[in-house]
Amino acid sequence: xxxxxxxxxxxxxxxxxxxxxxxxxxxxxxxxxxxxxxxxxxxxxxxxxxxxxxxxxxxxxxxxxxxxxxxxxxxxxxxxxxxxxxxxxxxxxxxxxxxxxxxxxxxxxxxxxxxxxxxxxxxxxxxxxxxxxxxxxxxxxxxxxxxxxxxxxxxxxxxxxxxxxxxxxxxxxxxxxxxxxxxxxxxxxxxxxxxxxxxxxxxxxxxxxxxxxxxxxxxxxxxxxxxxxxxxxxxxxxxxxxxxxxxxxxxxxxxxxxxxxxxxxxxxxxxxxxxxxxxxxxxxxxxxxxxxxxxxxxxxxxxxxxxxxxxxxxxxxxxxxxxxxxxxxxxxxxxxxxxxxxxxxxxxxxxxxxxxxxxxxxxxxxxxxxxxxxxxxxxxxxxxxxxxxxxxxxxxxxxxxxxxxxxxxx
Amino acid sequence: xxxxxxxxxxxxxxxxxxxxxxxxxxxxxxxxxxxxxxxxxxxxxxxxxxxxxxxxxxxxxxxxxxxxxxxxxxxxxxxxxxxxxxxxxxxxxxxxxxxxxxxxxxxxxxxxxxxxxxxxxxxxxxxxxxxxxxxxxxxxxxxxxxxxxxxxxxxxxxxxxxxxxxxxxxxxxxxxxxxxx
Numbered sequence: 001x002x003x004x005x006x007x008x009x010x011x012x013x014x015x016x017x018x019x020x021x022x023x024x025x026x027x028x029x030x031x032x033x034x035x036x037x038x039x040x041x042x043x044x045x046x047x048x049x050x051x052x053x054x055x056x057x058x059x060x061x062x063x064x065x066x067x068x069x070x071x072x073x074x075x076x077x078x079x080x081x082x083x084x085x086x087x088x089x090x091x092x093x094x095x096x097x098x099x100x101x102x103x104x105x106x107x108x109x110x111x112x113x114x115x116x117x118x119x120x121x122x123x124x125x126x127x128x129x130x131x132x133x134x135x136x137x138x139x140x141x142x143x144x145x146x147x148x149x150x151x152x153x154x155x156x157x158x159x160x161x162x163x164x165x166x167x168x169x170x171x172x173x174x175x176x177x178x179x180x181x182x183x184x185x186x187x188x189x190x191x192x193x194x195x196x197x198x199x200x201x202x203x204x205x206x207x208x209x210x211x212x213x214x215x216x217x218x219x220x221x222x223x224x225x226x227x228x229x230x231x232x233x234x235x236x237x238x239x240x241x242x243x244x245x246x247x248x249x250x251x252x253x254x255x256x257x258x259x260x261x262x263x264x265x266x267x268x269x270x271x272x273x274x275x276x277x278x279x280x281x282x283x284x285x286x287x288x289x290x291x292x293x294x295x296x297x298x299x300x301x302x303x304x305x306x307x308x309x310x311x312x313x314x315x316x317x318x319x320x321x322x323x324x325x326x327x328x329x330x331x332x333x334x335x336x337x338x339x340x341x342x343x344x345x346x347x348x349x350x351x352x353x354x355x356x357x358x359x360x361x362x363x364x365x366x367x368x369x370x371x372x373x374x375x376x377x378x379x380x381x382x383x384x385x386x387x388x389x390x391x392x393x394x395x396x397x398x399x400x401x402x403x404x405x406x407x408x409x410x
Numbered sequence: 411x412x413x414x415x416x417x418x419x420x421x422x423x424x425x426x427x428x429x430x431x432x433x434x435x436x437x438x439x440x441x442x443x444x445x446x447x448x449x450x451x452x453x454x455x456x457x458x459x460x461x462x463x464x465x466x467x468x469x470x471x472x473x474x475x476x477x478x479x480x481x482x483x484x485x486x487x488x489x490x491x492x493x494x495x496x497x498x499x500x501x502x503x504x505x506x507x508x509x510x511x512x513x514x515x516x517x518x519x520x521x522x523x524x525x526x527x528x529x530x531x532x533x534x535x536x537x538x539x540x541x542x543x544x545x546x547x548x549x550x551x552x553x554x555x556x557x558x559x560x561x562x563x564x565x566x567x568x569x570x571x572x573x574x575x576x577x578x579x580x581x582x583x584x585x586x587x588x589x590x591x
Contacts, residue, residue: 037451038444042458317448321440386431 012126016100024262025062031316033058038320066255074251077155084154089249089256092147095140096263101126102133103270104195106301107280110292124301125195134182134192137271138175141226144264145171148235151257152245163244166327167228167235173334174225174232180342181219184212184349185275198279202288204367207278211371214345214378216276218338223268225334228261229315231322234330269311273304277311280304337385344381348374471550471580475533478526478564479549479572481582488570489545492519496537496546504530505537524566528554549576 029044036043047064048055076085106124123129130136145168152164185208186192189200201207209216225232236244243249246257273279280286280300287296325333352370355361361370429435459466468474481489492509504527512520537546549572556562564572 034448036458037448037456040447040451040455040457042456042460317441317444321444322437382432382434383428386428386433389426389431 008122009126012124013101016105016126017097019105020097020100020263020266021259024259024266025066026059027262027266027312028065028258029058029061030312031319032061034313034316035320038317069255070252072251074253077157077248079156080248081154081156084150085248086253088147088151088154089253089260090147091150092144092260093256093263095143095147096260096267099137099140099263099267102130102136102194103267104198104274104279104304105270106304107195107198107286107297108290108292109297110294121297123195128195129193131191131193133194134186137267138179141171141264141267142175144260147260148245151249155245155248157248159241159243160245160247163235163241163247166241167245170225170228170232170234170330170334173331174222174338177218177334177338177342178222178226180339180346181215181222182275184208184215184342184345187346187349187353188212194274194279198274198281199288199290201278202281202286205281205283205288206367206371207276207281209276211374212276212345212349212378213375214341214381215349216272218342218345219275220272221333221338223272224315224318225330227264227268227315229265230319231324232330233324234327237324265312265315266308269308269315272311273307277307279307336388341381341385344377348377466552468550468552474550474552475535475548477528477549477551477554477572478531478537478569479547479576480524480566480569481545481547481573482570482577487514488520488524488566489543490521490524491517491543491545492521493542495540495542499536499540500531501534501536502530502532504528521566524569526564526569528556528562528564529559544582547582549580551576 033043033045035041043058044061045058046055047058047060049060076082102125104123104125108121108123110121127133148167148171149164152160152162152167155161185197188208188211189197191197191200228235235241236246241247246254249257280303281288282303286292286300286303292300352373356366356370483489490507491512492507494507494509497503497505497507506523506525506527507521508523509519510522512518514520533548535548538548541547551572554562
């Protein structure tokens with residue numbers, strides 16, 4: 001590897017790290033203000049430029065929050081396992097940040113800086129051409145579970161531990177629907193490379209949300225659960241577990257946990273956009289090929305970021321629209337609803353893909369036809385699951401006593 | 411209580427329709443409620459009052475329970491007859507009255523000193539309810555501040571001055587609410 005290529009990667013890393021961390025900070029502000037707006041409040045709007053009375057809509061709030069977290073006393077309880085206690089936030093943040101190495105944040109940048117050894121055009125992903133990008137994301141998101149479990153275990157506190165246990169059960173359960181959602185896309189695109197998946201959608205013009213609605217629903221639900229966002233935020237539901245696995249953390253360590261959680265959400269938004277919403281592609285705006293002008297390249301970056309922004313807005317809106325699931329409902333949703341639906345989607349996508357090649361379907365109507373077939377299967381599967389009602393587990397007292405074993409002493 | 415107790419009213423929960431079972435329509439319903447509130451807030455329909463920048467609108471200042479005042483009668487004398495009903499009714503024991511023989515012929519006693527510890531007061535309004543001559547009332551002054559604890563113990567002169575400051579804006583409740591002077 002030449003020095004120029006190394007510098008190119010370093011520049012991309014710095015840009016991405018800076019961008020993502022700043023975005024996370026400002027998304028925290030946006031989340032707080034959205035929460036306030038949904039609840040008919042105003043939200044944090046007072047922090048502006050220090051020492052002046054200029055408020056600029058509270059845009060100074062993330063900075064103030066960061067300073068507050070850094071200045072706070074970093075208290076380590078006496079009963080914790082020190083090494084693991086320190087290790088946990090580092091593990092979770094590193095895992096959350098490393099994922100961005102394989103996530104493209106644009107298409108390509110067709111500029112020739114005239115430096116020898118620099119790839120041309122510059123691909124807007126830290127590790128371009130990674131054939132196993134999807135596997136890398138899966139592996140790293142599994143490592144994030146270790147951070148959670150380490151934190152909960154090392155805290156030596158029953159609420160932390162319960163939060164960590166719930167989190168591990170939840171993340172492992174939803175890894176399967178997440179994988180099945182991705183697998184449908186991988187089968188359709190024929191590659192595990194995220195850039196290839198985007199360009200498959202761009203060349204056909206059919207985003208995978210249109211081609212595989214069921215896969216998209218399964219993936220989005222699983223992504224919400226993996227990011228531990230409401231309605232799946234059981235690992236840290238305040239009403240039951242104080243703060244969940246980070247109850248015993250304070251100061252900068254708590255900040256690392258919170259930032260990692262937000263990064264999970266941003267990662268999930270990126271993946272939803274890349275896998276199902278066409279990545280940087282938009283009809284009639286960005287083109288589809290590899291050869292682009294500078295304007296189109298910038299447009300692609302903007303389209304991708306815009307979509308990610310909209311998905312994150314959806315994340316934040318859903319937080320205030322749905323109540324939290326009970327834990328047994330959460331598990332039932334993963335194993336009894338999402339897993340079968342994901343399998344149905346995968347099988348139907350695979351069969352339709354085979355039919356396309358077997359029957360040489362390449363007329364203009366073949367794509368809409370196959371997609372309509374997939375929508376039909378999706379609707380059918382959804383209705384079957386709706387009538388099976390796997391989420392309903394009624395253990396309340398009943399009137400017809402002869403149907404149940406009731407202790408006569410009660 | 412046994413399950414077949416006649417006092418138990420058994421309620422059957424309504425069956426879910428197809429929409430409820432398919433979950434998505436309910437999801438859209440919830441999301442549209444959220445969006446409605448979001449849109450309302452963005453158009454400036456928040457309920458929050460940015461307090462130091464804007465003054466809150468009190469619902470009805472006449473029945474607001476803020477700082478106390480001691481009312482004066484038509485001749486400018488304190489109306490209080492030192493009956494101690496307010497001090498007795500006060501759950502926080504913040505009213506301290508020293509009653510002496512009245513110099514005026516229309517009543518037997520009057521308060522030589524009348525102090526309320528505004529820090530101890532819980533603003534329940536029981537003193538106002540208890541007063542037989544409508545001498546003590548709660549005003550709508552809500553932003554009560556002071557630099558020391560001593561400053562917050564209001565004596566008779568201070569309470570009368572609160573009346574002087576608020577009498578035009580808030581006439582005595584007894585007349586307003588149809589009572590007698």
